[in-house]
Amino acid sequence: MYLVVGLGNPGTQFAATRHNIGFDAVDYIAYKHNIDLSKKKYRAYVGQGMMNGQKVILMKPQTYMNNSGESIIQAVNFYKIPPENIIVIYDDTSLEIGRLRIRTKGSAGGHNGIKNLIAHLGGQVFGRVKVGVGEKPPGWDLADYVLGRFSEEELREHVGPALRTVNDAVETIINDGYLQAMNLFNQKKV
Template sequence: MLGISAALLSSANAGGLRFSFPCFATRGARRTMMPPSSSSLNLSSPHAFASSANDPTNPKKPWLLVGLGNPGKMYQGTRHNVGFEMLDAIAEAEGISVSKLRFRAMFGEGCIGNAPVMLAKPQTFMNASGESVGSLVSYFNIPLNQVLLMYDDLDLPFAKLRLLPKGGHGGHNGMRSVINHFKGSRDFPRLRIGIGRPPGKMDPANFVLRPFNKQEREEIDFTFQRGIEAIRILVLEGINKSATFVNSVQSSELLNN
């Protein structure tokens, strides 16, 4: 089962796996005014989506944000590692250090606005990602609807995003491994990052390990900025608003092309 006992959590805290989440302690002190409506929010602000629905006396479970990729220098900057890069972009934007090793993942904890989050980059190599993700979810008792997987997608146009509340693995071996370790459950959100199709008759396995050229790098970096905004909306206002944001941004781009 995906769960954790009180004794196990106590043992984890005693062993140094203690998570304080500063947003719980400082939330009331930092937010003395009512937040503006969504239509007037500045998406570039890390704290733009503070929700009055968050009750300091009843703190929420943290979100687990997971970027999929392969560890090691030889895989840095490749298409298959955009999940890692998306997570790094979130960590940098929110000032969260992802430097601890927890359950075979580079791991960090912090807050996005007043929402607690855990960030993870499995170090098991892509095809065994579920070994790390499954352990994290089980150990910290994270509800599956608060586990976001971010990964590359060959079937999406390059630099496009798609946020879905659930779905299959779509042939992605990292996602296949995660679903297997979730006992077959597919009911968790995912942010798919388009890397496009390989040119000509190139083997997809080779294509995903290719680095980006200069123009592609500029485009994908811009996509990461949109992804950061989408994640802020997700953890503070929910998946429906976040998915609407992602889809509406890209729909307007298609109309302008």
């Protein structure tokens, strides 16, 4: 069993922001695999289903980004999911819009949602699919940038294709492992 988590903030005021690309990716995966994400459990929206013959739990924590670990650890403990079967999808401002970077461990890199998850899991070993949202322009506040919305052109040219690629990357992780997914998707422009 795999736990696939998209990070974001709840509420319409945060919908479709750069910081919520993890939510958007999990919504797309749910759509592609016909998984209902309407059940409220573990302070999150969750859905169970199958991806290429493997049981998966999709999750969108509703604790706000900086407290995501509080929600995720509940599901991890209940289902006894090993760290290598946790896949967390989130925004990365160090990557161009639409680029992916897959990792199996590492620091939070300044991302407060990941920092909170590391604290709750008690370690840095878990799968990550970082989705590039572009570097903040000079003079911008980071919070204002990540809580801003993509332009129509960015959505059409980069975000839509990136969501499809995230789905493909998660399928590859589940079917063929992280190394194969990293070889196929890291730093490839979508």
